[in-house]
Amino acid sequence: MKKSRSKSAESSSKPIGERIDVPGEWRGELLSRLRALILEAEPEMTEERKWRKASNPAGVPTWSHNGLVCTGETYKNVLKMTFAKGASLADPSGLFNSSLEGNTRRAIDFREGDKLDEEALKALIRAAVALNTSAARG
Numbered sequence: 001m002k003k004s005r006s007k008s009a010e011s012s013s014k015p016i017g018e019r020i021d022v023p024g025e026w027r028g029e030l031l032s033r034l035r036a037l038i039l040e041a042e043p044e045m046t047e048e049r050k051w052r053k054a055s056n057p058a059g060v061p062t063w064s065h066n067g068l069v070c071t072g073e074t075y076k077n078v079l080k081m082t083f084a085k086g087a088s089l090a091d092p093s094g095l096f097n098s099s100l101e102g103n104t105r106r107a108i109d110f111r112e113g114d115k116l117d118e119e120a121l122k123a124l125i126r127a128a129v130a131l132n133t134s135a136a137r138g
Contacts, residue, residue: 027074027112030079031072031079035047035061037122038070041125041129042065042069045063045129046063048061048064049061050062060073066133066136067084067136069083069084070128078111079110080098080109081107081110083107084105084128085132086104086107087106089127093117093123095108095124097109
């Protein structure tokens with residue numbers, strides 16, 4: 001796993017693991033599984049916590065590779081995985097089910113008990129990384 005060298009990024013990567021390792025909490029367990037899939041899809045992904053605020057002191061887990069790829073946010077009834085450039089990605093498996101009207105982002109809302117299509121999700125992550133990589137070269 002590639003980690004940013006900045007002091008803030010190093011200190012912010014540790015809480016990702018701490019927050020998602022909450023036994024018996026479905027959102028934490030799912031976020032942990034999503035994290036593993038993200039890193040399987042792209043082992044060079046950079047993990048950070050961003051956008052800390054009083055209402056969310058732990059911040060938002062983010063994964064980047066040549067730019068932001070996706071975030072994982074927990075809410076009361078859903079875990080939302082938002083792809084920063086999702087509107088530019090093909091989604092042949094129909095994973096995107098939220099934020100469909102925007103011009104840039106797309107999201108997947110996971111609810112308790114949802115079945116993960118792990119291969120389709122990894123393909124979407126790889127496509128997002130490829131899009132960022134092509135934009136960085138261009």
